[in-house]
Amino acid sequence: MGRSPCCEKTHTNKGAWTKEEDQRLISYIRAHGEGCWRSLPKAAGLLRCGKSCRLRWINYLRPDLKRGNFTNEEDELIIKLHSLLGNKWSLIAGRLPGRTDNEIKNYWNTHIKRKLLSRGLNPYTNRPMGESFSPSLNSSPQVISTTPEPEILAFSLPNNSTTTTNRKPVDSVEEANSRDTSKDEQIYPEINLDLSISLPFQSEPLSENSGKSKKKTAITSQLFTTAICLCCHLGFQSNESCTCQRIPSSNFLRYYRPMDSDLSLY
DNA sequence: AACAGGGGCAACCGCCCTAGC
DNA sequence: CGCTAGGGCGGTTGCCCCTGT
Incomplete structure (x- = not known):
């Protein structure tokens, strides 16, 4: 017994x-x-089909989309x-304002792949x-904090990390994606890339009747001492790819992408 | 000018996750 | 706690256009 179709295929x-x-x-x-x-x-x-409408809106009709060449x-x-x-296109797209996951995925497959291959x-x-x-x-991203914004990707700075792991050759995306990354060495040794996405900010303590909230709070308490957005780590803070703003905090620095009116649709 | 082949990209498909009941 | 609907995501398909012959 299969899942019910998302719409009447015959009349769409x-x-x-x-x-x-x-x-x-x-x-x-x-x-x-x-x-x-x-x-x-x-x-x-x-x-x-509803899904088709969603895709059309998200990928092409949203007013905040940036069209044109990369x-x-x-x-x-x-x-x-x-x-x-x-291949976490949605995560990648999240760091490129105005670009969609589908657009980036297509661009990757048609341009960048070839570009990298040509570079050997x-x-x-x-x-x-x-x-x-x-x-x-x-x-799997971890929830690390609660902030006024719906989306935060935080990456810890080197924490006197003693990360030392064995590398393993990876020549396919399947392998790369399925690897146990917890044992892996870092590509960019200066960056400890624990990807984290937060929940919207709640100034009040989280509701006590929420088991999930408690769990998230617990995770938050295990925060590393410093977090920074990936764009900033990769050196894109000052350009258009990074729209983060720095939030001073007593425990760590947070960078967030403001949610403007258009993006609120997303 | 006609055709073939390849590239680019919009759109679809199907699986997965999660909230709500 | 299990089921279901709704939504999200990554992979794939297929059409259109461009370029080379």
């Missing part, structure tokens, strides 16, 4: 979106906001992020072909 359009469909979707979301994608097509008068800085950032995160680099490791490699990033 497929393929390229028309201008009229785009306009309907934009108008509807402007009027009612995002959410409930399954019922949106009917409400908006679209003969489309800059060299974006290229380099993507390369570095990919070497650290693997393994596209999955960003290291010379044949050289051993292991990224340091844990695949």
Whole structure:
């Protein structure tokens, strides 16, 4: 017994979106906001699957999207992020304002992969072909703090780390993605890349009846002493790829991406 | 001018995760 | 605690356009 389909396949359009469909979707979301994608097509008068509407909006119709060619800085950032995160396109896109995961994924597959190969680099490791490699990033982000913003990626600074692990050759993305990264050496030794994503800020203590909240609080208490955004670590703080702002804190420094009005849609 | 091949990218598919009941 | 619906994500497909022959 399979999962029920997300929509009536027989009565939905497929393929390229028309201008009229785009306009309907934009108008509807402007009027009612995002959410409930399954019922949106009917409400908006679209003969489309809800998922299709969501994808169309997120990837092409959102007002905050940055269209056009990728800059060299974006290229380099993507390369570095990919070497650290693997095919976590949404995470990578999160560090590139105005870019979508789909766009970055396509760009990676069509441009960057080739670019790295032409440099004699393994596209999955960003290291010379044949050289051993292991990224340091844990695949599962940890919740480390609560902040006023919906999204924070924090990376600990070197903490007198004694991280020493054995490298293992990685020549495929499958291998790279499935590796036990906890044992891996870092690509960028100066960076301890524990990727962390926070929950929205709560100035009041977290509700006591929330078991999950307690768990998150516990994790927070295990914070490293210093955290910094990946863009900053990679040297992109001063350019457009990094929109972080520094928040002084008694225990550590936090960098966050402000949530502007447009991004609030995402 | 016509055709073939390849590249680029929008869109779809299917699996996974999670909140809500 | 299990089930389900909804949403998110990464991988893949297929169409369109460009370029070379």
